[in-house]
Amino acid sequence: MADLWQWVLDHGALVITYLYWALDIVLRLVSLIVVPRKRRPGSAIAWLLAIMVFPLVGFPLFLLLGRSQLPRRRLEKQRLVNRLMRVRAHAIPDSELDEDVPSWLQSAVRLNRELGAFPLTGNNSADLEIDYETSIARMAADIRTAHDSVHVLFYIMGLDETTEDFFEALGERADAGVRVRVLYDHWGAASHGKQYRAMRRKLDAHGIEHAPMMPIRLFRDGAFQRPDLRNHRKMVIVDGEIGWMGSQNMIASHYDKPSNIRRGLHWQETMARFRGPIVSELNLLFATDWYYESGEMLPEPTLVRPSPDTSGSYECQLVPSGPGFVAENNLALFNQLFYSATRRIVAVSPYFVPEESMLAALVTAARRGVEVELFVSEIGDQFLVFHAQRSYYTVLLEAGVRIWLYRSPTILHAKHVTIDDSVSVVGSSNMDIRSFLLQMECSLMIGGTDFMEKIREVESSYRAASRELTLEEWEKRPRAVHVLDNLCRLASAVV
Template identity: 75%
Template sequence: MAEVWQWLSDHWVVVGTYTFLVIDVILRILGLILVPRNRRPGSALAWLLAIMVLPIVGFPLYLLLGKAELPRKRREKQKVINRLMHVRAHDIPDSELDADAPSWLQSAVNLNRELGAFPLTGNNDADLEIDYDTSIARMTADIRSAQHDVNVLFYIMARDQITEDFFDALGDAAHRGVTVRVLYDHLGSLMHGSTYRSMRRFLDSCGIEHYPMMPIKPFSDGAFQRPDLRNHRKLLIVDGQIGWMGSQNMIAAHYDKRSNIRRGLHWQETMARLRGPIVAEMNLLFATDWFYESAELLAEDELLQAPADTSGTYECQLVPSGPGYVFENNLALFNQLFYSAERRISAVSPYFVPDESMLAALVTAARRGVDVELFVSEIGDQFLVFHAQRSYYDVLLAAGVRIWLYQAPTILHAKHVTIDDSVTVIGSSNMDIRSFLLDMESSMMIGGTDFMAKMHQVEDVYRSRSRELTREEWEQRPVPMRLLDNLCRLASAVV
């Protein structure tokens, strides 16, 4: 044995070289076997490129980030809760579309139901809020009026000077006997340091039950869970009668970052306040996430409150999506609507990195004469995504899509789409691969002429604050910037 160690010591360079080469070849072969299975060709090629260029780094990264799937225990919970919510959803009456609704809209409703969405409900009312601080103030006022329960879920929650009154309202509600439940994404909120810790201490001091969603505990659910699977939803439900959803997180508009404050960066959002039968569906969706983190099944009679106001005229359908579903529900819905559009598509998305099917749907719509416009930010807060989305502007502009750049120093973070004068989709979902595959999202499809008028007013405001990107301007951008955009586009495919 001593002779063997002596030989290895004398020839360690040769042994190390051959060992490295063997491992290198094995990892490349494993990559060719494992990566292409049930994966988009673009994503598979990107991962294979990463593995082939540097297997020692690329393959471990694939093991860490290459599987967009919940671990076993969470998948089992998903199956249980999906069956239960399907049964409970039968207690929500199905609504019929108005007689003047386009025929393709019923197809979209049917598609949503097949993918796991809730029933279409009528007699709803909704209004919009696009002022950041005002929306927080209005949500706070609704909490102060609560009599029975308040259910809160935000991707990012932090207690700072802007949100302090919101949390005080939660504490006051708990002190007067209202049941308050709070969920927040673990990683999304944890990144905000002292204000996140302040929030947790405050909730504890008020005796409010709260849980971090998708906690960073890689092996706690029966298998490894990739750390970037996140719950990106934003929901507030008060007494089962008032529901808020949209794009806004519960944090100051500058996200409590010194660099943002120094640059004057702040976020622009769109939130919807809903009343009517649809609020019961929002409560059901909250209950699924509550069950994941607390293992508590909320009582049906608590969730499905009879709406006090049914005077509204809007049809609404709630569409959840995320890695717990078999199909990419939000992507399927967007594509269905894009192909159905006859006159106009207005899309607002802070992070626009579409897959091939969505890009084809938008380009096809523009080429067949539909007026297509896309609202994005002039500047970005996420380097990779910002440059990746810019790589799509060439083909969009060539097809006739109008691109509006929301002017700096504001980050346009709103997420909504309107199709003709028929339907809108608003919620937490971006139009990027992360929202389609990795994030748990909530989208609301809303029909109604009056609501469409409200949405068009919001689009008019955003258009007035934006400048249009022309094809001539885009073609004059520097060559190094083009190369950077295309490189980031390639990297963004690694999901």
């Protein structure tokens, strides 16, 4: 044994080399078995390429980021809440679509009910707000009318000059005895350190119940959880009677980042305000996230209530999605609508990195004569995603899709879709792989001619602030940029 150890010491460089190559071969062989399991071909190929090129780096990264599923205990919670949500959703009255509604829309309603458990509700009213600071002021004004409860959930929340009055409103109602509950994504909020700490101090000072969502603890719930699984929803529910949802975070429009301020960047959003039975669906969805993070199951009578305002004419249906929903609800909804469109599709998405089936749906729609418009930003705030999405422009432009670039220095962060003159979808979901697989999202499908007119006005305002990208202009971009876009597209598939 001593002789063997001495030989190892004498030939250390050779031993290390053999061990390195043995480990290299083992990692490559193991990855061929492990990586493709229950994974899309594109994602599997991207991971395998990363591992084959850099095995000692790629394989540990795969172990860290390669699973999009929740830990077992949290997944059990998700299944329990899904069952309870289905039971409670039966207390929300169903709405029947008119006989003249296209059959594909009836099919979409059935699909959404199967995926997310929520029924189609009628007699809702809604309006849109696209001015950043006005929407915050209106939410604060609604909070000040609360008599019973205020439920708040945002991906990013921070106390600054823009949001100060919003938090003042929360404090006032909490001091008056109203139950105020606040949820914020751990990474999304904590990454804004100064504003995050100020917010927590404010909430604590008024005795407001609050909790971080998806806290970054790698071995939470008895198993490893990848750190980039996030809750991306944005909602405010007041007394179960008024509901807000959409794309906006609760922070200044430049996100309080010095780099954004230097570049003059600010975010353009779309928020929707609802009254009617649909607010009970929003309240139920908030309750699921509250249960995950606090362990408290809110009683049904406080969540599902007869709406005092049923004067509206809009039919609405909520579609939650996230790692706990194996069917990728938001992707299924978008694809169903894109394939069903007969005249027009307008899609607004800040981060457009479509899954292969979605890209095929949009390209097919354009080639069969549907007018397809895509709104994205002229500049990006996320390097990898921005260049990855640009790699899809050529195939879209060649198919006849019109691409509108919202002019800098504004980042168009709104997320909504309109199909023909039949249905709109607003919410928090981007059209990218992260929103389909890794993030908790909520989308709301809305039917109603009046609402379609409101959202068409928003689309027109975005069109006026954009310039159209032509295929001729796009083909003149530098070759180096073309290569960079394609490399980022490959990297974006590693999920």
